[in-house]
Amino acid sequence: MNIALIAHDKRKDTLVNFIKNNEQFFSEQTLFSTGTTGLRVMENTNLQITRFQSGPLGGDQEVGALVAKGQMDAIFFFRDPLTSQPHEPDVNALLRLCDVYHIPVATNTESANAILYYLKNHKK
Numbered sequence: 001m002n003i004a005l006i007a008h009d010k011r012k013d014t015l016v017n018f019i020k021n022n023e024q025f026f027s028e029q030t031l032f033s034t035g036t037t038g039l040r041v042m043e044n045t046n047l048q049i050t051r052f053q054s055g056p057l058g059g060d061q062e063v064g065a066l067v068a069k070g071q072m073d074a075i076f077f078f079r080d081p082l083t084s085q086p087h088e089p090d091v092n093a094l095l096r097l098c099d100v101y102h103i104p105v106a107t108n109t110e111s112a113n114a115i116l117y118y119l120k121n122h123k124k
């Protein structure tokens with residue numbers, strides 16, 4: 001599966017921990033990420049990730065392009081709900097495209113665990 005990993009700064013540690021706890025699963029997928037998130041995950045795991053631009057520089061839109069082309073199966077996007085982002089329109093655009101194309105998106109550890117369970121058991 002093609003899976004994108006994205007986290008805002010205050011949620012990067014949480015995403016890295018989630019990925020580390022499930023590294024075997026993610027090692028069997030094709031991974032994409034925004035710039036800094038991918039760097040942090042690769043520094044802390046043995047995973048290989050195709051990194052796009054940093055989020056504020058267009059990375060969310062690059063992930064969105066894969067969604068629009070039908071090339072994305074799921075997104076783990078740990079958002080920071082308490083900090084305003086300069087690229088909020090890009091974030092909203094990505095989430096909107098996920099709804100347009102019915103792509104599962106996890107925005108916190110609990111929804112990530114639920115979607116992980118779904119991906120492991122219902123999508124091969």
Ligand SMILES: O=C(CO)COP(=O)(O)O
Binds near residue numbers: 006036037055056091
């Ligand atoms: O801002 C982001 C998502 O909106 C994430 O971007 P980085 O992974 O480059 O920090």
